[in-house]
Amino acid sequence: MSSSWEYKPLISIIMPVYNPDTQHLIEAIESVQKQVYPHWQLCIADDASSETSDIKDILHNYEKNDARIKVIFRSRNGHISAASNSALSLATGEFVALLDHDDVLHPLALWFVAETIVKNPNVGLIYTDHDKLSLDGTRCNPYFKCDFNIELMLAHNLVAHFSCYRLNLVNKIGGFREGFEGAQDYDLALRCIECLAPEQIIHIPHVLYHWRISEKSTASCLKVKSYATTARLKSASDYLKRNNLPGRVVPHPELEGMNRIEPQFSNTLPLVSIIIPTRDRVDLLKPCLDSIYSMTTFPSYEIIIVDNASEDPETKEFFLHLEQKGVNIIRDEGIFNYSRLNNLAAKEANGELLCLLNNDTQIITPHWLEEMAFFAIKSDVGVVGAKLFYVNNKVQHGGVVLGLGIHRVAGHSFTGISSEQPGYMGRAGIQQELSAVTGACQLLRKSVFWEVNGLDESLAVNYNDVDLCLRVRDAGYRNIWTPFAQLYHVGSASRGKDTTSEKFSRFEQEIEFMQERWGKLLLKDPFYSSNLSLENGYTLAFPPRSF
Structure with missing residues (x-):
């Protein structure tokens, strides 16, 4: 499928690991190995997982048997931002993509990303639709997203799962910021976005990432990680401050996991x-x-x-x-x-x-x-x-x-x-x-x-x-x-x-x-998914409309 391309971008997948369910970790790694597009590397940073677990043996085994998999073992636990930066240090591809240690990629995920890069050589950020994996492995709750929308992004992490960034851009902004654990990917995205023109942010309207629901995951409930809410609000607030934009970021009064920008006026109110x-x-x-x-x-x-x-x-x-x-x-x-x-x-x-x-x-x-x-x-x-x-x-x-x-x-x-x-x-x-x-x-x-x-x-x-x-x-x-x-x-x-x-x-x-x-x-409304119907708003289009 990609053999005719003159340019075949190398995509580095960043995976921080800390005490995951072993079967879920295996499924995550093997979802990368099953990619149709072969030009990838998987950069894993183990964040000092428990010595009593099998995690290190599993990671050693995959690294030994697949040269595209690179693993670094951290000597002490530094939490997800530090671990993500450790994984990032292993990356040598032109682009880096983010994968949690218990989630799963669709086999065509990297092919669609690579195709987008080939067709759009100036792209800086790519994101896709996603769904969730229930506790019994059933796919559910698909999120059919729209094209990029900064107001929507300030309300919640629109680009999360699956997102891919140009590596030199991620390095330019300093990678993941410690102190933003639970929303470190949201903060990273907002800091990258302000360096890009709108046309450099491209949405792929396919479900290419399966986000696993677990007792420890924000996929099930934000209350599982209350610190994630604090980090999310600070990420959006910092974006406004960096860009000299008015407004105060507060939790949405009704929707869990969402932000709301309260108006603030610095000058005389207009007539x-x-x-x-x-x-x-x-x-x-x-x-x-x-x-x-x-x-x-x-x-x-x-x-x-x-x-x-x-x-x-x-x-x-x-x-x-x-x-x-x-x-x-x-x-x-x-x-x-x-x-x-x-x-x-x-x-x-x-x-x-x-x-x-x-x-x-x-x-x-x-x-x-x-x-x-x-x-x-x-x-x-x-x-x-x-x-x-x-x-x-x-x-x-x-x-x-x-x-x-x-x-x-x-x-x-x-x-x-x-x-x-x-x-x-x-x-x-x-x-x-x-x-x-x-x-x-x-x-x-x-x-x-x-x-x-x-x-x-x-x-x-x-x-x-x-x-x-x-x-x-x-x-x-x-x-x-x-x-x-x-x-x-x-x-x-x-x-x-x-x-x-x-x-x-x-x-x-x-x-x-x-x-x-x-x-x-x-x-072709850019703020409405081609996977959604034009007969009844925000219902599934079957078959999907042309992309």
């Missing part, structure tokens, strides 16, 4: 212009505004109402009341066009940040604007989205997946799950980069909005929010979704459903517009 298009329906608009006034703790905002040809006397009287309170009311008599209405308001907005907000929303979390503005003010961030709920507390929007749904344009993630459910691998509850977020609540810098010429008025109703996000990404910005800004959203309450023939025809035209503009991108 946010909250833009709300509406047509009559005071019964929706008033609760929306009341929730903003009563709940919002962010001190610096203005409200702009775009009145799209309201006729109800009650509405007109309500607008007079709002104007007396200083609310800017912009009047537009044209047919409904969400994009045009927001563009009109954006031209009059005084804020550095624009918040595009539907009139059928209500604030749940008082710090919603802090959570969103924390990301939106960053120079590399474009659009920021929130977590939206139906009034029955079921999730309405947990981000957008491109291609999801029968029309293969875009759909909401995690719709219908309860507020307590974490979603697939916790992704309904952690901050992350996404391709797009819903326009029911979007926050972005006004400069970014106009850099991409605002919302496209060719999309009057549907997908204008997704299109905006994709154009913002094309301009070089990252779109972020945070679950810590939460609102209720009724959904289409003001303008109604697309049930008439005229509305359905327009909807079909908007679908065609998106497919023509964005093409194959709609079927």
